[in-house]
Amino acid sequence: MQLFFRRCLLLIFGFWSLGLCAEPQPISVIYPEANAPFKDIYDEILSGIQAHLSFTPPMLRVGTTIQENVGAWLTQQNSKVVITLGSKSFEAVQKTASPSFSMVVGAVLFPPTGLDAAHSGSVITISYAPAPQLLFQRLKRLFPTVQNIHVVYNPELNDWLIKEALKTAEEMGLKLNAEAASDLKAGANAYKNILDAMPSSKSALWILQDNRTFNEAAMLPDILSKSWDKKLIAFSSSLAHASKGVVFALYPDNRKLGERLGKISKEVLEQKYTGTRLMSLSDTKAALNTRTADHLGLKVTREVMEEFDLTFPPQG
Amino acid sequence: MLETLKKHLTQTSFKTQLLLLFVMGLSILAIVVTLATTVSTHYLMENMFITRNKILVEAFAKQSTLALLYGSEENSRDAVRIVSAFQSVEYAAIHEVNHKRLFEYGKSVPGIDLPPPYPIQKELDAHWVFIEPVVVMNPIDKEPSNGGGQSxxxxxxxxxxxxxxxxxELQTIQSTIVLSNGLIIFILSAILYFIFRKLVNQMVEPLQTLTRTMKKREEGQTGVRASLQGAKELHTIGEAFNQMINVLEEREEALIKEMHSREKAEENVRQHQRELAHFSRLKTMGEMASGIAHELNQPLAAIVNYTGGCLERLQTEQTVPEFVAVVQKINDQAERAGAIIHRLKDFLRKGNAVTESVDVRLAIENVLKLIECELNQYEIKWSVQANECPKALMDKTHFEQVTLNIIQNAIEAMKENTEGKARLLTITVGLSGKEMVEVSIKDTGPGIPPEILEKLFEPFFTTKEEGMGMGLSIVSSILESHGGRIQVSSMVGEGAMFKLFMPGEGIRDK
Structure with a gap:
């Protein structure tokens, strides 16, 4: 008898849950299909989004090819705000959906392009590029003597970031020498010139995630080799570079990024959002290459290490 | 060529043939294996060579990325240094997108400026050309998705x-491999040859032993038997040989016994023949006894006369010289009687036949002297014609017996001739061919009818009432035992002629 009641209760709860799920939610999420280890990244972001919202948003996973049913799904959801993760998700929405909702874009390096006029006003993007302010602060803390920062960038991709960086550097009393380069070859030569001319103690090289001016496979070994030889300070916006030899790097804190995306979506929904439409990543973690730090004369104390989430080589 | 080979094969030993076949097989195998290995190795090495160089060029292209990005000669030199370490690399160059040469190493050859698309891999007469593009892979968006791990x-x-x-380098390696293959196969073949030779020796040894055993048997050794060893077939041959030898030796033993008994029988025959001949002679003597008595009567009568005369002279006291002449005559007559007795004794001699050189004419004259009395009694005129003086190889007594028998038959035939026809006995001595002495004895008797001629030499055939029918049979067998023969021809009413043929001495030399 007890078992019968228990089953009846479970059935009623199931129908109620279905009724809840079927009800349109104001915020929905579209994210790309990914395999490990990228799947974990999206899972962390999604968990962050869910943690901030008071409800579970409907989620659609899109494959490697753009799905025809994205538009229909969005119409069915009738959401006011759509969070897209990654450029593929953004492109899927852009190509198939009607512009009747606001978009919060995350997990992309560069601001999305190709949006039509009707859409442009309702898109807020959080870049995957770590905020220059966080980078410069950590640089100053580790190497207080540094006065000049050199960076190579492609104006089409990273002009917005460099503007933010210039402003931040000025505020922090640093001089940012940003070399614009149109292509890989110009970028390579710019790096070469910087490394050849750069004095060791007062300058640092910021290796930006810029595909058009920097190729990791071809250029990073040479840059790191020269930096090592001349004891130059090189830091980066990519975690992978820290493992290969730059002294430190900042990388995204995905959970916090998700929470921020959720928060912004909620603010947009409630029409309370007053922030910028494009922003660098302020939710970051840090990685330190202790070997390079030691080579540069940095005293890697316990306190220093505690400031970093990851160290290379890994500490026992 | 094939015939020569066949002939050669039939003249060589089984072992040599086996070895020859093995060497031929091994040579063919070695050639085929060497060729197959060479061809397969050639293609394998070529593929390995191409693959290695492809990897080398790909590595060179990767190393050249920085050089092309920087447009730096120093970086180019670093990249080229890696590839130039390989001896087979004769030329290496780095080109920019616009085909401008950034750096080069070594000496180029014509025909290697090839248009895109790259990569290119082209074979020239003495070289391979590899052109590899230098590319960098740029992520479109550096974001976590990246197509879910896909490029x-x-x-x-x-x-x-x-x-x-x-x-x-490839050619050197290929040549070395071909040489090594050849050498290995040669050594292997040599080892196999010696192993096979040893095995063949072991296989052939029982056959050779069997052959030696057969050879011993062929040379006349008795009691030889094949030892049963080696292959199953050789066992079978050995057993068959032993069985054959057993049968052969049994037959030989039987044959020897047969030969001994035959020799004994022949000896008996010869003994009987001798005794028969002696008996025949005794019989002849018996038949001749009255003639001989008459013959001996004459000298004995003469001796009596001469002795009586001597006694009268002694009584009349005549001179000694007259006695000498008379005694001489007595002596002559006594010698004559002695000669007659001597001839009789010779004729009746009993002993083994001795082949000797017989003066045919002299022997015939001796016979005629024995039978002279009968010839004279029946008024038979005889003549001996001899252009040659041949000598026959046979027993003298046997010759005289044969001749006497034929002459006696002639006398018998002619004494019945009462028609006044001349009684003539003509004996001719001559040669027949190069080896035989021929003696013809012709009479003028009544002749022999043809139906009798056929049976004339059969034993116990006679036309005489008191005859035994053994005379001519003995004559024929005597002549045959000396390697001679007898022929007879006759015309009824004209007489008969017997021809005796005997082996002659020294006739061939003449």
Whole structure:
């Protein structure tokens, strides 16, 4: 008898849950299909989004090819705000959906392009590029003597970031020498010139995630080799570079990024959002290459290490 | 060629043939294996060579990325240093996108400036040309998705590298491999040859032993038997040989016994023949006894007369010289009687036949002297014609017996001739061919009818009432035992002629 009641209760709860799920939610999420280890990244972001919202948003996973049913799904959801993760998700929405909702874009390096006029006003993007302010602060803390920062960038991709960086550097009393380069070859030569001319103690090289001016496979070994030889300070916006030899790097804190995306979506929904439409990543973690730090004369104390989430080589 | 080979094979030993076949097989196998290995190795090495150089050029292209990005000669030199370490690389160059040469190493050859698309891999007479593009992969978006781990990168073409590789290294390796293969196969063949030779020796040894055993048997050794060893077939042959030898030796033993008994029988026959001949002679003597008595009567009568005369002279006291002449005559007559007795004794001699050189004419005259009395009694005139003086190889007594028998038959035939026809006995001595002495004895008797002629030499056939029918049979067998023969021809009413043929001495030399 007890078992019968228990089953009846479970059935009623199931129908109620279905009724809840079927009800349109104001915020929905579209994210790309990914395999490990990228799947974990999206899972962390999604968990962050869910943690901030008071409800579970409907989620659609899109494959490697753009799905025809994205538009229909969005119409069915009738959401006011759509969070897209990654450029593929953004492109899927852009190509198939009607512009009747606001978009919060995350997990992309560069601001999305190709949006039509009707859409442009309702898109807020959080870049995957770590905020220059966080980078410069950590640089100053580790190497207080540094006065000049050199960076190579492609104006089409990273002009917005460099503007933010210039402003931040000025505020922090640093001089940012940003070399614009149109292509890989110009970028390579710019790096070469910087490394050849750069004095060791007062300058640092910021290796930006810029595909058009920097190729990791071809250029990073040479840059790191020269930096090592001349004891130059090189830091980066990519975690992978820290493992290969730059002294430190900042990388995204995905959970916090998700929470921020959720928060912004909620603010947009409630029409309370007053922030910028494009922003660098302020939710970051840090990685330190202790070997390079030691080579540069940095005293890697316990306190220093505690400031970093990851160290290379890994500490026992 | 094939015939020569066949002839050669039939003249060589089984072992040599086996070895020859093995060597031929091994040679063919060695050639085929060497060729097959060489061809397969050639292609394998060529593929390995190409693959290695492809990897080398790909590595060179990767190393050239920085050089092309920087446009730096120093970086180019670093990249080329790696590829130039390989001896077979004769030329290497780094080109930019616009085909401008950034750096080159070594000496180029014509025909290697090839248009895109790259990569290119082209074979020249003495070289291989490899052209590899230098590209960098740029991520389109550096974000976590990246197509879910799939490549979401766009290649950027920076330039290309060109490498000229000499084939000499490959050719040297290929030649070395061919040589090594050949050497290994040769050594292996030699080892196999010696092993096979040993095995063949072991296989053939029982056959050779069997052959030696057969040879011993062929040379006349008795009691030889094949030892049963080696292959199953050789066992069978050995057993068959032993069985054959057993049968052969049994037959030989039987044959020897047969020969002994036959020799004994022949000896008996010869003994009987001798006794028969002696008996025949005794019989002849018996038949001749009255004639001989008459013959002996004459000298004895003469001796009596001469002795009586001597007694009268002694009584009349005549002179000694007259006695000498008379005694001489007595002596002559006594010698004559002695000669008659001597001839009789010779004729009746009993003993083994001795082949000797017989003066045919002299022997015939002796016979005629024995029978002279009968010839005279029946008024038979005889003549001996001899152009040659041949000598026959036979027992003298047997010759005289044969001749006497034929002459007696002639006398018998002619004494019945009462028609006044002349009684003539003509004996002719001559040669027949190169080896035989021929004696013809012709009479003028009544002749022999043809139906009798056929049976004339059969034993116990006679036309005489008191005859035994053994005379001519003995004559024929005596002549045959000496390697001679007898022929007879006759015309009824004209007489008969017997021809005796005997082996002659020294006739061939003449």
């Amino acid at each position: 979401n990168q766009k290649p950027q073409f920076l330039g290309y590298v060109k490498v000229l590789v000499s084939k000499s």
